[in-house]
Amino acid sequence: MSSPNHIVVFEHQKHTFNLKNNKEKEIHEALEKYHGNYTPFFKLIRNGVQFNQHVGVLKVGNTTIEVLPKADTKGEEVWRPLLIDMIKTIWGFNVKTSGNADLKLKSNSILDLYFELFVNELEFLLHRGLIKKYNKKEGNLYALKGALQFSKQISQNLTHQERFYVKYSNYDVNYKLHCILYKALKMIYQINNKVDLKSRIGNLLLNFPEMNDIKITESIFDKIIYDRKNQHYEKALQIAKLLLLNYHPDISKGKDNVLALMFDMNILWEQFVYIILKHDLKDLGVHVKAQASKKFWQSESGTKSKMKPDIILEKDNTTIVLDTKWKNLYGDKPSPEDLRQMYAYHQYYEAIKTVLVYPGEEEKLISGNYFKIGNDDSLSNHICSIAFIKTHENIKEWRKNINSFVKRNLLNISVEQ
Structure with a gap:
């Protein structure tokens, strides 16, 4: 075009x-x-x-x-x-x-x-x-209106006795x-x-x-x-x-x-997913929060650093952390930085699972476990999944895709077909 x-x-x-x-x-x-x-x-x-x-x-x-x-x-x-x-x-x-x-x-x-x-x-x-509002004004008028300002009346209108230097309120729309x-x-x-x-x-x-x-x-x-x-x-x-x-x-x-x-x-995708989940999951007992920050480091001088996941889902005393990513992930391997960040969310938010959420041409969920600390051969119970949510040319259908994916795959809530 x-x-x-x-x-x-x-x-x-x-x-x-x-x-x-x-x-x-x-x-x-x-x-x-x-x-x-x-x-x-x-x-x-x-x-x-x-x-x-x-x-x-x-x-x-x-x-x-x-x-x-x-x-x-x-x-x-x-x-x-x-x-x-x-x-x-x-x-x-x-x-x-x-x-x-x-x-x-x-x-x-x-x-x-x-x-x-x-x-x-x-x-x-x-x-x-339009709303009207009182505006305070002052100046020379040919009629006495409001409060006469004596000092300025004398200094400015000594030879113009037909004028009045006044302070008054004007009721108009110009504000x-x-x-x-x-x-x-x-x-x-x-x-x-x-x-x-x-x-x-x-x-x-x-x-x-x-x-x-x-x-x-x-x-x-x-x-x-x-x-x-x-x-x-x-x-x-x-x-x-x-x-x-x-x-x-x-x-x-x-x-x-x-x-x-x-x-x-990236911010649009995060806000889009959050608004949809917050609106559509509220009747299912799911509490959806955005940008819920927690302190995780402090320097000797007292300066603090915080972590702030994109979206948190809370239901039945369990927590799931979502981090939205607007990009194409080729294969099933997120960046080491993203995986480390999700591991920190596990620890500080006591999440049962963390999920990296991407848009995709096909719906897909790939789950993975972190290795236990001190044991490179044994997997822990900490899960970090990669979610690909299928886009759709119709916004209502795309919204349904996001909802049904989260309900079925992350919250284990049955979805009516």
Whole structure:
């Protein structure tokens, strides 16, 4: 599907540019400049770039570079919707938004997905009515309003007795949350290429009150406190944060702006498996935990080191530790580092078994035992298994595969066919 304005690659793949073509040369230069600011998404190679385990979208000017996951031989027509559905599952979108519970999102890329979700959320907020808030202001007015500031009244209005220097409260919609949403809306308006969204974004700009421009930083989002009055803003602000903090405008040229919505596939796979198991095993008495850390080392100065397995399953006073790996494992031999890590989980979490979980073209479980300490010829009861869970082009079937595999092979729970 690659074209001058839409390039499609897979994770870990190389892409080279024809530097004799002006457009491709501009894209290459923009990526070089973006890489110079440090990006973990790709490395520079001769006349091009090589991507790593990060997937998603890089928007360079008018060109969209899609980086798709690839755990099997399926092509882009399968992995594009699967990636979008994985993100919907993790974020809890479930092809629904608070504005319209039956809305079906028809996105062609992750970028389109987030643009659509943001537009849907803003339409919902405008329909419901924007929150108004008291803002404290002070200045010269031609009518007495609020509290007169005597010292400044004398210093500034001695010859202008028709004016009043006052401090007052103004009840309006121009405050921080709306400034963030308005800035994200204007950014989307500049870089959106979807025809069916263009008019909706234009309507939002016409109906959304014009806001003050503010500088966007990570800290501005950290300071937001959600309560019963603004809780319905959270999803729109989450998407605004994702878009604004990953947007890198090219100030020098103004045409090769870079928007990077990239996700580490290892983390996506871990979160995807965790969300599915947590949701689908809760009625079976299985407690599913993620990133449950434990201390295992301390220096003389007091600094500590922790271990943190991806997923822990607890049932009937037994513990199973899962460590997800998004990569192709050729054969049945994990790396020594992974096996040592799983052995440590046995000891510190008192697990009856540990499991390395990979995506695969076929379902398979390979079990192995650690040797006893001090006896190289005798196997212990500590089990570390390698699980290959079959991927599927339909997200619902893939979800079933994960559930049934864990129930049958790890929890010994019968699965209805």
